[in-house]
Amino acid sequence: MYNERLYSREGAAELLGISVSTLADYELGNTKVVPVDKVVLMADLYNAPELKTGYCKYECPICSYLPVATEAKGLEGIALRLMKRLDSHTYFSMMLQILCHPTV
Secondary structure, three states: OOOOHHHHHHHHHHHHHOHHHHHHHHHHOOOOOOOOOHHHHHHHHHHOOOHHHHHHHHHOOOOOOOOOOOOOOOHHHHHHHHHHHHHHHHHHHHHHHHHEEEEE
16 A cells, blocks of 8 residues: 655654654664564554564564574575674664665
């Protein structure tokens, strides 16, 4: 589903129920831990389930010790190996940048 408001930080922040500066802090990695309810909402709004996966792998106190798949062929394998090597803040910031600014 296309939502034009997701193409600006102001519109996305409004849909998420947070301030523009808070969203910027999430995107830039200035926030240590993004609240889980916002991660779920962002994943749904941006149609990006990988945000949930990243949160579970790097932030969740219950699931962070569980392994994720580390072997796959092609682009999927590259993405999995990259995810495995990134720290949580870098990963989450990178995903938000890609999702919030898809043309960059």
